[in-house]
Amino acid sequence: MSHVSFQTEHFEAEVDFVVVGSGAGGAAAAVTLARGGQKVAIVEAGAWRDPEHYPQSTFGALRDLMDDFGAQVTLGGAFWPVVQARTVGGTTVVNSAICVRTPGDIFRQWEAEHGLRGLEAGVLAAQDVIERELAVEEVPESARGRSNVLAKHGADRLGWADSHYMKRYVKQCEGAGRCMQGCTGRRKQSVNLNYVPEVLERGGVVVSCAPVDRLVFEGTRAVGVKGRFVHPGTRKPGGEFVIRARKAVVVAASATHSPVLLMRSGLELPALGRFFRSHPGTGVFGVYDDPIDQNVGATQGWASVAFREQPGLKLETLAIPPELVASRLAGGGTVLMERLARYRHIAMWCHAVRAESHGTVKPGLFGSARPVIRYQLNRADMERFRVGMTLLAKQHFAAGARAIIPGIAGLPYELGPDQLRLIEEGPLDPKHYIAILSHLFGGCVMGTDPKTSVTDARGRVHGVEGLVVADASVIPTNLGVNPQHTIMGLAVVFAQALLEQHSGVRVGVAA
Numbered sequence: 001m002s003h004v005s006f007q008t009e010h011f012e013a014e015v016d017f018v019v020v021g022s023g024a025g026g027a028a029a030a031v032t033l034a035r036g037g038q039k040v041a042i043v044e045a046g047a048w049r050d051p052e053h054y055p056q057s058t059f060g061a062l063r064d065l066m067d068d069f070g071a072q073v074t075l076g077g078a079f080w081p082v083v084q085a086r087t088v089g090g091t092t093v094v095n096s097a098i099c100v101r102t103p104g105d106i107f108r109q110w111e112a113e114h115g116l117r118g119l120e121a122g123v124l125a126a127q128d129v130i131e132r133e134l135a136v137e138e139v140p141e142s143a144r145g146r147s148n149v150l151a152k153h154g155a156d157r158l159g160w161a162d163s164h165y166m167k168r169y170v171k172q173c174e175g176a177g178r179c180m181q182g183c184t185g186r187r188k189q190s191v192n193l194n195y196v197p198e199v200l201e202r203g204g205v206v207v208s209c210a211p212v213d214r215l216v217f218e219g220t221r222a223v224g225v226k227g228r229f230v231h232p233g234t235r236k237p238g239g240e241f242v243i244r245a246r247k248a249v250v251v252a253a254s255a256t257h258s259p260v261l262l263m264r265s266g267l268e269l270p271a272l273g274r275f276f277r278s279h280p281g282t283g284v285f286g287v288y289d290d291p292i293d294q295n296v297g298a299t300q301g302w303a304s305v306a307f308r309e310q311p312g313l314k315l316e317t318l319a320i321p322p323e324l325v326a327s328r329l330a331g332g333g334t335v336l337m338e339r340l341a342r343y344r345h346i347a348m349w350c351h352a353v354r355a356e357s358h359g360t361v362k363p364g365l366f367g368s369a370r371p372v373i374r375y376q377l378n379r380a381d382m383e384r385f386r387v388g389m390t391l392l393a394k395q396h397f398a399a400g401a402r403a404i405i406p407g408i409a410g411l412p413y414e415l416g417p418d419q420l421r422l423i424e425e426g427p428l429d430p431k432h433y434i435a436i437l438s439h440l441f442g443g444c445v446m447g448t449d450p451k452t453s454v455t456d457a458r459g460r461v462h463g464v465e466g467l468v469v470a471d472a473s474v475i476p477t478n479l480g481v482n483p484q485h486t487i488m489g490l491a492v493v494f495a496q497a498l499l500e501q502h503s504g505v506r507v508g509v510a511a
Contacts, residue, residue, distance in 0.1 A: 145297015
């Protein structure tokens, strides 16, 4: 079988397993099933784009690679953007490929709070193999860039318990600083370059430009999916498609789209769309006398989990292009241009809050496919948010910055080392901050109680046969670390369980 993209005519196919979504979870599940001898169809809402066709600009990346042009925001105390891709390979195409193994305390928390047993060994074994297959390595010295080196220097001077160069799914990083636009050098091992093509090589099919509208059921059993093709450029609708699954449907459409797809398909589970969580985060700019050139080197290359448990933060470097820096600097006209002219002297370091707050995901009005996310940080999480900004400011000054740009409404544009109190006592209203939600969890959470969960410990939807969810939406807690490795490990475990159920075959990620 092969790759099928936008069509104006009706399209039908039948396979053993249909996988909705081609990102970290979908691709890991699909390749595991394909390696088990199953015919698999991956159905992806976005287009297939090879690295040579990735856009050169941030605007192009929003247009070609991001979900809804990156316009999805939360409703609540502030309109904070939600970062997700819409392309074959999912968000692995536009993230920084950060690889962090699932912390042991997470498995213990899942067992104690949600009754989820027997996951740790399988997930960690899958992660061992994924790390080998996706060439996980520490950011090489040649690709670190000055921003990442300075971040480590600042953290080390402060004596933080953890300060390290990241491990990422990248093969000999060039330090081109293009992670968020897609790596044209094919160094980043996004799953559109490895696991998705392998599914094709093993006789599967990839259907792109094909947002799934509904799951197809026969009684209480999921037997397929249907939808309508969408042109990748004009967004005009094309022909209908129906893809039937002889054995099961695996939904891996993301923490925002998976719960909405199940709702649109008529499922009414008490916990569906609930317990949405995230890592809300923001950046603090450091202003240095010497050029930093944050666009030179790995987009993200340094991190610390020293504060993951208390107060609940992960700290990282992040390089963003000039057009995004401009959107975060106060002022307009000549004032903004004067401030942007110092781009080469600015380093951006950021935090991700291990937030306790949770929200909901629901379908849009009048049948809209666009999810509506209601989410607001409580006071404790906003206090963590503020502490994170203080830590980043201290790190910049320890690294030699002459000033920091906090980006907090109501505070001065720049602050010196003797003004940190203004951040420490800053506002707790989310509207005063520029933030994004970059790591999303929940909406179809795992658990043993159908009243408080959507799936069991193998991703199987309660009360439905032949339906598994295998993405971040099943994760019932905030991880406090980057989630891709956890998502992929869980997806492999779920796919292995499906293979055992339907064929008695146990196959890991490795061929």
